Amino acid sequence: MHETMVAESLLKTISAESTKQNAKPVSAKISCGMLNTVNDEIIRFAFDAIAKGTPCEGMKLEIEHKPIQGKCRNCSETFEFEICRPKCPKCESEQFDLLPDAPLILEEIEFETE
Amino acid sequence: MKKIVDIGKKILIANEEYALKNSQFLAEQKKLCLNMISSPGSGKTTILVRTITELKDKIKIGVIEGDIQTDLDAKRIKATEAPAIQIETGGSCHLSAAQVSNALENLLISTLDLIFIENVGNLVCPSAFELGEWGKIAVLSVAEGDDKPAKYPAIFAKSKVLLINKIDLLEAGTQVDFDIERAKADASKLNKDIAIFPVSARTGKGMAEWYNWLEESVKNIRG
Secondary structure, three states: OOHHHHHHHHHHHHHHHHHHHOOEEEEEEEEEEHHHOOOHHHHHHHHHHHHOOOOOOOOEEEEEEEOOEEEEOOOOOEEEOOOOOOOOOOOOOOOEEEOOOOOOEEEEEEEEOO | OEEEEEEEEEOOHHHHHHHHHHHHHHHHHOOEEEEEEEOOOOOHHHHHHHHHHHOOOOOOEEEEEEEOOOOHHHHHHHOOOOOEEEEEOOOOOOOOHHHHHHHHHHOOHHHOOEEEEEOOOOOOHHHHOOOOOOEEEEEEEHHHOOOHHHHOHHHHHHOOEEEEEOOHHHHOOOOOOOOHHHHHHHHHHHOOOOEEEEOOOOOOOOHHHHHHHHHHHHHHHHO
16 A cells, blocks of 8 residues: 555655646656565556556656566575575575665656657 | 656655664664564554564664554554654555654663654555665454455565464454465565564463564574
8 A cells, every 4th residue: 555655655756747847747667676566457456546647647667667676695606596496596595685675766758758 | 849858766765875874873872773564553563562662671772653643542542651753644554764764862772772663553554655664564463365465565575574463363263364475475476585573462472572583683683
């Protein structure tokens, strides 16, 4: 349910940029790590709901989920962590640390210009 | 014509700024602050009440309580004579760093060693919002099932401690099937450094190890 807060923050930033660019935003790219627990459908629903009647109405949101990386304590390999297979793919060790998760980022906005 | 503008801005930056402010304030004051996260009904408040009462002569504890509605939890804490501030989120599924910042101003921090933030009962959303705490404490009660670390990895990956609560239910030989070893193994796969304490806040079993961990951590923060 915290997607509403994410959507509000997005709307605020995109609206400000839209005023600056004097152009209508048509789509935006967002990226986030696996542990940000953002659900695509819910964030789109929340964004659509609060964007009604603003220049952001009808915008498309593209959401990229970045996998979390693990670093092996045994062989130092860095790898994409998979929850179903919590092992280093190189040496099979279960001794690894999870690296910091990627934050939620508004990467870019696409505007329609005259 | 279309035009793409690079932004590269953190979406939750407003929350992060407050979290940073809180953590700087707590570090200056040399106070330990722990953010407790769990599903509703796992026993967070019962754990706090017992901890406050049994550590009364050693550690001065204050609590920031987050709930969607009511000040029932703050009342339970205040009955122990520890200071408590209730935040009613009015529907929001997590506490924000701004709410905690406000609450910290209203707690008499100088009289305390340790501040617990009892987050809104929810195993998902609160894990995504830093509050400026030194560490997160995950609570999982045995009635919820031993598969929760695997199903809800975020909070277990980010916590310093996992309290497995209500172990008295297992000993009572009731209908609870909870494999403590499985829960421990799954949590440890996500987080090699997580300290795991099986406890019963009702009977007091296992609480001594948790208290040792708290005393050590308070000492380390005090420096």
